[in-house]
Every structure is written in C-alpha cells, then in structure tokens.
Amino acid sequence: MSSEVLQLDGVSRTYGAGATAVAALRNVNLTIHAGEFVAVMGPSGSGKSSLLTLAGGLDRATGGEVFVEGTPLGGLSINELARLRRRAVGYVFQDFNLVPTLTAAENVALPRELDGIPARKARRQANDALRLVGIEDLADRFMDQMSGGQQQRVAIARAIVGNRRLILADEPTGALDSATGDGILEVLRGRTEAGAAVVLVTHEARHAGWADRVVFLKDGRIVDEAASQHDPSVLLTGRAH
Numbered sequence: 624m625s626s627e628v629l630q631l632d633g634v635s636r637t638y639g640a641g642a643t644a645v646a647a648l649r650n651v652n653l654t655i656h657a658g659e660f661v662a663v664m665g666p667s668g669s670g671k672s673s674l675l676t677l678a679g680g681l682d683r684a685t686g687g688e689v690f691v692e693g694t695p696l697g698g699l700s701i702n703e704l705a706r707l708r709r710r711a712v713g714y715v716f717q718d719f720n721l722v723p724t725l726t727a728a729e730n731v732a733l734p735r736e737l738d739g740i741p742a743r744k745a746r747r748q749a750n751d752a753l754r755l756v757g758i759e760d761l762a763d764r765f766m767d768q769m770s771g772g773q774q775q776r777v778a779i780a781r782a783i784v785g786n787r788r789l790i791l792a793d794e795p796t797g798a799l800d801s802a803t804g805d806g807i808l809e810v811l812r813g814r815t816e817a818g819a820a821v822v823l824v825t826h827e828a829r830h831a832g833w834a835d836r837v838v839f840l841k842d843g844r845i846v847d848e849a850a851s852q853h854d855p856s857v858l859l860t861g862r863a864h
C-alpha cells in the first residue's frame with residue numbers, strides 16, 4: 624500500500640459565486656505520508672480551516688481532487704464519504720463537538736459503533752484511546768463534569784480511536800494552558816509514531832515546532848514550506864513572511 628495518506632492535487636475551494644465569491648483555497652498541492660506530522664500556519668482567513676475540512680471530507684473541493692489513502696473523494700456518494708471518514712479520518716474540532724448527554728467513553732466509542740463495530744469491542748477501543756490521552760480514569764464522566772482540557776482529551780481520543788490513519792486537528796490547544804497543550808501535542812506526535820499522518824492547524828510557532836514540516840498558507844495558497852526537525856527555534860529564525 625502507498626504511504627501517501629493525504630494528497631491534495633490542485634485543490635481549490637470557492638465559497639459563493641459571482642461578485643461575492645470568496646476563493647478560500649487556490650490550486651493547493653500537498654502530499655502527506657504515513658508517519659508524518661505537518662503543521663499548517665498562516666494569517667486569519669488564509670484558508671487553514673478550509674484545507675482541513677476538505678482533507679477530512681467534511682466539505683467538497685470546487686476544483687482539483689483530494690485523495691485519502693489513494694481514494695479520490697470527489698467521486699464518493701455522501702454515504703461512502705461518511706464511511707471513509709469514520710474508518711480513516713479523525714477530526715479534532717476547535718469547539719470539541721462532543722455529545723453532552725454521553726460519557727467520555729460513549730463519546731469516543733460512538734464513531735466505532737456507527738461503523739457497525741459491536742458495542743463491547745467499540746468500548747474496549749474507546750478505553751484504549753482514553754488511556755493513550757491519559758484520562759482512562761474519567762471514562763464514565765459526562766462532559767459537564769470535566770474541565771476544558773479534559774474535554775479536549777476526549778475529543779482527541781475520539782479522533783484517534785480505532786487506529787485511524789489521518790488525524791486532522793484544528794487549533795486543538797486553543798483554550799488550554801501550555802502544559803496541557805504540550806501534552807496534547809505529545810499525544811498527536813505519538814500517533815505518527817504509530818503510523819498515522821497528522822495535520823495540525825496552529826497559530827503558535829512553538830506548537831508547529833513539534834511537526835516534521837510546516838506549511839504556510841496565505842490568501843488560499845501555499846507560500847512556503849519548512850522542515851521543522853522538532854526544534855521550535857527553527858521557526859523563530861528567518862521565517863518572516
């Protein structure tokens with residue numbers, strides 16, 4: 624099997640039409656392999672979230688093609704896309720998107736159960752994922768009994784459950800203190816060592832320093848790429864743009 628987990632081939636996304644059309648992404652080419660951790664940076668409105676939602680099949684490109692593990696998403700029906708997402712893609716949303724009436728373990732098990740995995744097995748996988756993010760002892764808590772940092776870990780557990788190969792995280796450390804944020808990045812880094820490809824949208828150079836590669840977006844285009852070598856200082860020198 625090819626090690627290309629995500630490929631964007633000339634991808635564009637224009638919102639709206641006519642005089643009010645907004646070109647959020649313009650002819651973006653990007654390939655991410657298994658085991659790679661890529662950070663996406665850029666000013667507000669440069670297209671970072673658009674890139675992530677297209678990569679995760681949550682939205683469709685208006686030009687070009689997105690491939691996840693070699694499958695072109697453009698030709699998939701809505702149901703096929705949903706199945707591919709549940710099987711291969713873990714998405715960490717800025718605002719968590721957790722179900723308040725479910726416990727931590729139930730939230731994490733939900734995508735597995737929707738995919739037809741028997742409840743006991745889904746629950747076992749959920750406990751494994753909660754262990755990986757360091758909160759297995761909170762498995763039976765409801766969301767309003769957890770801090771923001773703990774809820775964020777649940778959201779990450781839900782994204783990594785069942786060994787998904789593509790993990791997409793939109794500012795996952797946004798509301799967290801720096802020690803908790805570093806813990807989250809460590810978990811994401813750990814998934815790449817397990818063979819996943821991770822794409823992290825971040826505003827913080829320090830966090831991008833965890834990545835193998837940093838992609839800079841501006842006005843919907845990739846304007847620069849840098850190897851990071853997990854050394855945040857690399858990003859603080861000579862990278863003005």
Ligand SMILES: Nc1ncnc2c1ncn2[C@@H]1O[C@H](COP(=O)(O)OP(=O)(O)OP(=O)(O)O)[C@@H](O)[C@H]1O
Nearest residue numbers: 638645646647665666667668669670671672673674
């Ligand atoms: N659903 C939408 N409808 C219309 N325009 C949109 C929509 N989503 C995004 N845009 C526009 O597309 C451009 C890129 O937005 P996007 O959210 O991808 O940028 P971003 O880099 O993630 O920004 P931020 O850092 O502020 O989250 C912006 O001009 C934005 O206003």
